[in-house]
Amino acid sequence: MEITSLDNAKIKYLEKLKQKKYRDSEKLFLIEDEHLVNEALKLGVVKEIYTTNKELSFDVPTIYITDKIIHKLSEQDSGAKLIAVCKELEKRDIKGNILVLDRLxxxxxxxxxxxxxxxFNFDTIVLSNDSVDLYNPKVIRSSxxxxxxxxxxxxxIVEFLKNLDKKYIKITTSVQDGEDIGEYKDSLVAIVIGNEGRGVSPEVSALCDKKVHIRxxxxxxxxxxxxSASILMYEVYHG
Amino acid sequence: MEITSLDNAKIKYLEKLKQKKYRDSEKLFLIEDEHLVNEALKLGVVKEIYTTNKELSFDVPTIYITDKIIHKLSEQDSGAKLIAVCKELEKRDIKGNILVLDRLxxxxxxxxxxxxxxxFNFDTIVLSNDSVDLYNPKVIRSSxxxxxxxxxxxxxIVEFLKNLDKKYIKITTSVQDGEDIGEYKDSLVAIVIGNEGRGVSPEVSALCDKKVHIRxxxxxxxxxxxxSASILMYEVYHG
Known part of the structure; x- marks a missing residue:
């Protein structure tokens, strides 16, 4: 299939996926470039691929588009060569160590x-409802x-922490004081990282069992x- | 002193400092907002301050400007309240641990x-000539x-590493293999961190004594x- 018009309904639809509200309602998001598309193909989450390169073919429906169209869809100034529509990630069972992000x-x-x-083998990330959107193109790129x-x-995350299996030690972080994360190397942990300027909210902090501090x-x-998040995960992993 | 016109020569001059070539030739750079300006004042590197708030006064020449002017000078969409012109940082003697950045x-x-x-008490950062500009507003803000x-x-940095005092252990980083940084906790180190996509260049890597790897x-x-840089510095500091 080939599309050459910016006014094509499929292209108009893809453009809408640049906005969080449409990503949420459609349960779809866009990714760009070969490396990311290959990662997504391996995981089987790609619905269809749009590319300007007619020599490329994939095991999912592939639509050939013009430079002008891909430039319109791409988040990059220089434009992408390849854009894929992916299905939102599915929730899985919680296992292993958890990182909780409070208003990141x-x-x-x-x-x-x-x-x-x-x-560092943390299997689950829990984002608070008011954190940045996981499917924001900058998040996807930097991941x-x-x-x-x-x-x-x-x-x-308040409900999440309240209902979390008791085998987890819930750990909050403090810039002033607290224990060394090394104390929890052999435990199953849920570490809470707070907002960039304001840290962990008092309500969330109160639900935690322990407080750690990076000296x-x-x-x-x-x-x-x-x-902070990476050093704490590194320490738990290297325990 | 008060300036109300965007065409004022002083304002035109400040605008030029948004470009690296003028920052380099004038040996000056701009910073925004109270927190940063206070840090710079403590260190005595502020030449003059521009603000829209006539109630503020400082121990350095202060020029009162309009909202329109500060909006033109500010890097932030929402505009700053306070902009300071700072003198480029002076080189000091090298002491303590060193971080070398190769084409960051x-x-x-x-x-x-x-x-x-x-x-983590690393006293010196050495940027390769082709690294990002230290006085880039985004660098200053995120620092x-x-x-x-x-x-x-x-x-x-090739000349720098060649001429570095022999008491330093020069350490390169590898994503594949190498020793644990823990081996060098009690040493004086110069750690090289490479470009985001391409890592440390072979010429720089060849000048190093040891190679470390984060498992x-x-x-x-x-x-x-x-x-990577932060975890390695953290490990050396916590040794």
Whole structure:
């Protein structure tokens, strides 16, 4: 199949998926470029592929489009060569260590955290309802496609923590004081990372069993949220 | 002093400082917002301050400007309240642990690395000539003003590593294999972090004494550059 008009209904539909509200209602999202599309194909979540390169073919429906159309659909100034429509990730059972993100706002931070979670074997990420959208193109790009390897859910994290299996130690983070994460190397943990400016909300913090702190020079007030999350996951993994 | 016209020569001059070539030739750069300006004032690097708030006064020349002017000068869509002209940081003597950045490109990564370097007592950052500009507004913002606490230089890192005092162990990083950074906890180190996509260049890697690797799941190819840098500095600091 080939599409050459920007006014084509399919193209108009894809454009809408750039907005969170349409991604949510359609349960679909867009990804760009070979590396990401290959990761998604491996996981079987690709619905269809749009490309300007007529020599490419895939095991999913492939639609050939013009440079003008792909430029319109792409988030990159330079335009992509390949865009895929993916099905929203399905919730899976919770197992292994969990990272809970309380009002995380920066898409680059979320993407980076997803990459570190895969590196350090955290299987589940729980996003609070008011965190940045998982399917934001910047999140997907900075995750380097690693989002397909995790169980990621968006929910009310207060309810989530209240109902979490008692075998998990719920850990909040503090820039002032707390224990060393090394204490929990051999435990099953749910670590909460807070908002970039405001940290973990008091309501969420109150639901946690323990508080940890990353020791650092007093010249520095705090670390970037993706750095704190990654160091804590690294420490648990290397235990 | 008060300026109300966008055509004022001083304002035209400040606008030029948004470009790297003028920052380099004038040896000046701009910072925005109270938190950053306060950090810079403490360090004595502020030349003058521009603000829309006539109730503010400082120990450096303060120029009152209109909303329209500050909106033109600010990098933020919402506009700043306060902009300061700062003198480029001066090179200091090299002491303590060193982080060398080989062709680092992302401004957010550099800012985040600067913040972690202060947290984990790395005193010097050496940027290769082709790395992102230290005075890029996104670098300054994501460093949270921590750039004022470090000795940061831009130079030919091949020459730098060749001439570095022999008491330093020069360490390169690899995503495939290498030793654990824990081996060098009690040493004085110069750790090289490479470009986001391409890693450390072979010429730079060849000048290093040791190679370290952060152990991770084989599902993940590599970590974000700011995460690798921060974990290695964290490990050396916590040794």
């Amino acid at each position: 706002q920066d898409p680059g931070n979320l993407g980076t955290i997803i990459r570190s979670a895969v590196a 380097e496609g690693m989002l397909f390897h995790l169980n990621i859910m968006r929910t009310d 650092m020079s007093n010249k520095c007030e705090s670390l970037n949220a993706s750095i | 490109q992302d401004p957010g990564n550099l800012g985040t690395i600067i913040r972690s370097a202060v947290a 949270e003003g921590m750039l004022f606490h470090l000795n940061i230089m831009r130079t030919d 991770m799941s084989n599902k993940c190819e590599s970590l974000n550059a700011s995460i």
